[in-house]
Amino acid sequence: MSKAIVITSGKGGVGKTTSTANIGTALALQGKKVCLIDMDIGLRNLDVILGLENRIIYDIVDVVEERAKLHQALIKDKRFNDNLYLLPAAQHADKNDVTEAQMIEIVDSLREDYDYILIDCPAGIEQGFKNSIAAADEAILVTTPEISAIRDADRIIGLLEQTEIGSPQLLINRIRKRMMQDGEVMDVDEITRHLSIDLLGIVFDDDDVVRSSNNGDPIVLNPKNPASQGYRNIARRMLGETVPLMSLREEKTSFWKKLFGRRK
Amino acid sequence: MDQSVTLKGVKEGFRLTLDEAASYEEIIKDTEKLLEHLKTQEKDSEDQKETIQLEVYTGDRLLNEKQQEKLTTLVHENSRFRIEKVAANVLTYEESAAWQEEVSLQMKAQTIRSGQVLTAPGDILLVGKVHPGGMIRAKGSIFIIGELHGVAHAGLSGDTKAVIVADFHSKAQIRIAENVEVIEEMTGIEQSNGAQFAFVNDLHMLNFESLDQLKKIRPSLEIKTGGFN
Numbered sequence: 001m002s003k004a005i006v007i008t009s010g011k012g013g014v015g016k017t018t019s020t021a022n023i024g025t026a027l028a029l030q031g032k033k034v035c036l037i038d039m040d041i042g043l044r045n046l047d048v049i050l051g052l053e054n055r056i057i058y059d060i061v062d063v064v065e066e067r068a069k070l071h072q073a074l075i076k077d078k079r080f081n082d083n084l085y086l087l088p089a090a091q092h093a094d095k096n097d098v099t100e101a102q103m104i105e106i107v108d109s110l111r112e113d114y115d116y117i118l119i120d121c122p123a124g125i126e127q128g129f130k131n132s133i134a135a136a137d138e139a140i141l142v143t144t145p146e147i148s149a150i151r152d153a154d155r156i157i158g159l160l161e162q163t164e165i166g167s168p169q170l171l172i173n174r175i176r177k178r179m180m181q182d183g184e185v186m187d188v189d190e191i192t193r194h195l196s197i198d199l200l201g202i203v204f205d206d207d208d209v210v211r212s213s214n215n216g217d218p219i220v221l222n223p224k225n226p227a228s229q230g231y232r233n234i235a236r237r238m239l240g241e242t243v244p245l246m247s248l249r250e251e252k253t254s255f256w257k258k259l260f261g262r263r264k
Numbered sequence: 265m266d267q268s269v270t271l272k273g274v275k276e277g278f279r280l281t282l283d284e285a286a287s288y289e290e291i292i293k294d295t296e297k298l299l300e301h302l303k304t305q306e307k308d309s310e311d312q313k314e315t316i317q318l319e320v321y322t323g324d325r326l327l328n329e330k331q332q333e334k335l336t337t338l339v340h341e342n343s344r345f346r347i348e349k350v351a352a353n354v355l356t357y358e359e360s361a362a363w364q365e366e367v368s369l370q371m372k373a374q375t376i377r378s379g380q381v382l383t384a385p386g387d388i389l390l391v392g393k394v395h396p397g398g399m400i401r402a403k404g405s406i407f408i409i410g411e412l413h414g415v416a417h418a419g420l421s422g423d424t425k426a427v428i429v430a431d432f433h434s435k436a437q438i439r440i441a442e443n444v445e446v447i448e449e450m451t452g453i454e455q456s457n458g459a460q461f462a463f464v465n466d467l468h469m470l471n472f473e474s475l476d477q478l479k480k481i482r483p484s485l486e487i488k489t490g491g492f493n
Contacts, residue, residue, distance in 0.1 A: 042379065044397070053396055054415075054435045055446050091379040091397045 004107050004117040006136035008160075008168070010152030012123030014144045015173040018213060019203070019231070020120040021049045023140070025218040026235030028083035032115040035074070037087045037107070039132040040122040041097060044089035050077060051216020052086055061090035064102045070109060079221075085114070095127045100134035107135035116238075125159060133160065139168035140200060145175060145185040154195060169200035171234065176205045177248050188245070200237060202245060203230035269294045277317030278345065284323035288331060292338065299342040306344075318345035322352045366403065376400055376414065383420070396435070402426070405485065412436045424464040427482055429475070431459050438462050438470060445470040 007020045017040070024036045038046035041061065047053045055075050058068035070087075077084040087106070090097070110117050121132035133139065139160050143153040153170075160168050172191055180187050192199045206227040212219045219228045226246070233243045268286030272279050282291050318339065327335065332350055339345050355363070365385045372390050376382050378397030382390070387404035394400050398414035406418045408430035417439040419426035424441045432438070438445045443464055461478050465471040473481060 048396070054437045054448075056415075056437070057439075057444055092381050092399070 002111040002114055002117065003138060004111070004119065004136045005138045005140055006119040006121050006132050006165070007140045007142060008121035008129065008132065008156055009123065009142040009149070010125065010156040011143075011149045014142050014149050015203075016123070016142050017045045017049055017120050018209060018219075019140070019142050019171060019173060020118050021046060021213075021218045022220045022228075022231040023235055023238070024084060024116070024118045025050075025080070025220045026232050027116050027118075027238065028077075028080040029220065029232075030235055030239060031083065032239070033083055033113065034116045034118065035085045035087065035110050035114040037117065037119045038089040039095075039098075039103075039119055039128055041089045041128065042091065042094045043122070044091055046120050047075070047086060047088045049213045049216065050086060050218065052077060052088070053216075056088045059088045059090040060106070061093040061097050063087075063106065064098050070106060095122065095131065098131050100131055103131045104135045125155070129159075133163060133165060136165055139165050140171050141168040141195075141197070142171045142173050143191070143195075144173050145180060145187075145191060147186070150186065150191060150194065157195060157197060167197045169198050170195060171200050172202045174205040175202055175248075181248055188248075199245075201230060201234035203227050203234075204246070267294050267298070269298055271298060274319065276319065277348070279319045279321055280339075280345075281321045282323060282325065284325040288327075292334065295335065295338060296342070299339065302343060315344050315346045317348045320347055320350045322350065324353045326352050326354060326356060369407075378414075394436075401439075406430070415439065418462075419464075424468070425482065425484070427461050427463045427478070427485065429459055429461040429478070432462070432472060440464050440470060443468070443470045 007016050007023070009016050020036055024034045028034045036046060037060070038044050040046070047056055052075050058073035060073065062068040063070050063073050074085045074087055076082065077086065107117055119132050119136055122128035141153055141156060143149045157168060160166065170192060172188055175188070179185050186194070188199070188202055204226045206219070206225060208222065208225050209219045209227050212222065219225055220231045222228050223232070230246060233246065236243050268283040268290045270281045272281065320335070327350065336347050339347055362385065367386055369387045369389055370384050372382060372388065372392070374382070374392050376392070376394045376398035378395055381399045381401065382388070384402035384404070386402065387407070388400065388402045389407045389409070390400055391409045393411045394408065394414040394416065396413045399417065400406060400408070400414070401417035401420050403420045403423065404418065405426045406416050406428045408416065411434060412430045412432065413434050413436055415437045416428050416430065418428045419441040422441045426440055428438055428440065432447055435449050436447045438447060440462060441464065445462070460472050460474055462470055462472050463481055478485065
């Protein structure tokens with residue numbers, strides 16, 4: 001059964017696109033067929049993070065306006081043997097150029113060929129958001145431990161609960177271990193309890209995420225990186241495995257613990 | 265009888281020449297007369313169903329849309345002629361300006377940023393950069409002095425003779441007519457210094473060559489630019 005999952009946040013800059021790229025890549029590495037859809041029409045980024053920017057010939061607006069067939073617009077990521085595809089957003093168009101009905105049509109025609117369809121939602125709650133959630137079965141809500149991101153996340157949960165999607169799953173991104181340990185920001189439990197939705201996973205803040213994205217490589221490709229492990233764990237949980245949460249404690253001790261925890 | 269319209273047989277069918285010195289009313293009247301005359305002549309002949317191509321030549325006069333429509337309906341309703349085209353000796357200012365643009369080289373000095381599209385009706389010379397996500401396109405050829413990181417699309421309406429001259433040393437995408445080439449950094453192209461040009465070769469494939477080959481491969485390029493010819 002194919003699943004369409006929207007990755008959303010409300011607030012900008014919390015890592016929706018990075019999360020979409022990395023979860024998609026992690027699922028593809030697990031052998032699933034994944035199609036990523038960039039819905040941030042006018043401010044596309046997903047192609048850049050995947051290093052596919054200069055391969056774009058047709059985009060989602062070309063598909064909608066019937067200048068191209070859907071399969072022509074899909075870009076194959078050659079690194080993952082036919083497992084990862086991207087439907088890029090248009091850059092010189094805007095969010096109103098696609099309607100909810102058209103979005104549903106696109107996603108439905110992708111369902112046959114893909115196990116997972118991940119939709120990268122733009123920031124905000126306007127048309128772009130509505131289009132993104134229109135075709136989704138489930139949602140992943142990305143937030144950071146900042147109070148402003150959590151506020152926006154709360155608003156999004158409210159909006160999602162009014163739709164057929166229901167409660168999203170929570171991904172807490174860019175956790176700075178020291179700040180969370182010192183109680184300077186809300187910790188994982190507090191955030192989860194405050195938003196009262198299921199926690200899908202946590203991802204630590206890491207400079208390599210940016211470094212790697214800049215080169216067009218999702219961080220997931222580097223198995224040793226802590227942020228990468230966070231995304232890999234999320235992918236495994238999505239596939240039904242039970243994976244313990246990563247520890248917040250200082251890196252050296254936690255590293256060995258993680259190794260042990262996994263091997264048991 | 266000095267008529268304002270003359271019907272003549274030409275290679276493709278018939279040509280109706282309108283005298284530019286006559287008034288429009290006169291022309292319509294004379295056309296009516298002419299068609300009436302033809303009708304009476306044709307009554308005896310058998311193959312009356314076939315249509316005949318007709319070209320209307322208006323000389324140094326331009327018919328406006330209404331005038332042209334009236335003439336067309338008049339001819340179509342009263343004869344077997346079908347007007348294929350209406351030609352004139354002259355152009356409107358707009359048409360000539362558009363044509364002028366199509367055949368001449370336009371110059372722009374600007375940066376094309378992500379999401380921006382610069383379209384030229386003919387050839388274009390860009391002095392500046394095309395950023396990633398930006399696009400420059402032209403019905404004719406594209407010449408870039410600066411950096412190309414985005415998309416350059418020459419021969420927008422299918423002209424495979426168009427070329428793109430640029431420094432192809434960074435990630436970019438090149439399109440000429442229907443052909444597309446993705447340029448990865450420093451791959452695919454021989455590492456030469458400076459600009460090269462892209463063209464569609466005899467095998468309908470996009471190819472890159474050094475600039476000294478340009479004149480050999482596209483000799484028409486030089487004559488094409490500038491003014492009426």
